[in-house]
Amino acid sequence: MKNKGHCEDLLASLSDYVDGTLDGQLCEALEQHLQSCHNCTVVVNTLRRTVELYQQEELDAMPEAVHQRLLHRLHLDDFLHEG
Amino acid sequence: MNDAPLSLEALRAGDRTEFARMVAQYSAPVYRLGLKITADEQDAEDVLQETFVKAMKALPGFEGRSSLATWLFRIATNEALMVLRRKKPQVTLVEETGDADEEEGVPHPQQIVDWCCLPEAEMLSSETKAEMDRAAAGLSPALRSVFVLRDLQGLSVRETAEVLGVAEAVVKTRLVRARLKLREALSAYFGERMQKVSADEE
Numbered sequence: 001m002k003n004k005g006h007c008e009d010l011l012a013s014l015s016d017y018v019d020g021t022l023d024g025q026l027c028e029a030l031e032q033h034l035q036s037c038h039n040c041t042v043v044v045n046t047l048r049r050t051v052e053l054y055q056q057e058e059l060d061a062m063p064e065a066v067h068q069r070l071l072h073r074l075h076l077d078d079f080l081h082e083g
Numbered sequence: 084m085n086d087a088p089l090s091l092e093a094l095r096a097g098d099r100t101e102f103a104r105m106v107a108q109y110s111a112p113v114y115r116l117g118l119k120i121t122a123d124e125q126d127a128e129d130v131l132q133e134t135f136v137k138a139m140k141a142l143p144g145f146e147g148r149s150s151l152a153t154w155l156f157r158i159a160t161n162e163a164l165m166v167l168r169r170k171k172p173q174v175t176l177v178e179e180t181g182d183a184d185e186e187e188g189v190p191h192p193q194q195i196v197d198w199c200c201l202p203e204a205e206m207l208s209s210e211t212k213a214e215m216d217r218a219a220a221g222l223s224p225a226l227r228s229v230f231v232l233r234d235l236q237g238l239s240v241r242e243t244a245e246v247l248g249v250a251e252a253v254v255k256t257r258l259v260r261a262r263l264k265l266r267e268a269l270s271a272y273f274g275e276r277m278q279k280v281s282a283d284e285e
Binding site: 011012014015016018039042043045046047049050051053054055057059060061062066067069070071073074076079 | 099100102103106107110111114115118128131132135136139189191192195196197198199206211212215219230234235237255256258259262263265266269270
């Protein structure tokens with residue numbers, strides 16, 4: 001990041017940018033900056049990919065035994081085999 | 084058990100069948116939330132049980148000002164953060180004296196490696212998944228809870244703010260800090276993988 005001051009101003013808005021919720025003017029300013037700043041482009045691309053990787057992560061299934069113990073604790077054992 | 088919308092009236096009146104339906108709908112997301120915040124299976128189970136025990140007691144007084152999901156996630160997040168505090172009392176001090184994390188400002192990116200071109204298989208490997216979990220577990224509780232609610236549970240910024248009882252601006256600041264820290268950790272990891280891949284090719 002050569003243009004340090006400018007890049008730092010933009011850092012705070014990166015989250016909104018990758019979520020597609022950045023306000024129009026800021027978004028334009030950011031995109032204009034990205035055209036001339038290779039490092040920021042890498043940061044934006046890898047940030048977006050990071051968020052995507054986590055969002056796509058497979059859901060951890062809840063073990064059946066954990067489910068059984070939960071129902072037991074709540075005195076709902078009779079609902080165990082429903083659903 | 085059917086997926087029809089839950090009846091708040093029945094839940095407040097202590098209807099067991101309706102409560103069992105609520106447990107069926109929300110136990111998996113609550114367990115996952117606990118697991119991601121505490122990074123420990125036993126703690127996640129404790130969070131799960133305590134959340135529904137507390138919900139059962141509190142339901143008669145639940146006014147429905149927030150959605151049932153938001154309300155349950157709030158109980159679960161508080162439980163999970165309490166577990167972390169009990170385990171690491173020193174974390175409490177940092178968190179309660181204004182959150183050192185926020186005073187640092189937004190972290191300046193150090194790792195400038197474009198790893199987006201790595202093969203998909205590399206990014207979906209179990210080793211990568213373990214690294215992602217390690218990176219997330221390395222976030223402070225304040226950053227981790229925002230990241231888990233927003234990016235893993237898929238809540239909006241507004242819902243996340245509601246669950247945590249903080250302003251939306253606080254959620255946004257913590258979110259960008261959390262995401263940049265995770266990007267940093269994954270960039271270091273993938274950077275090494277890229278070197279390895281190109282060394283193997285030579």
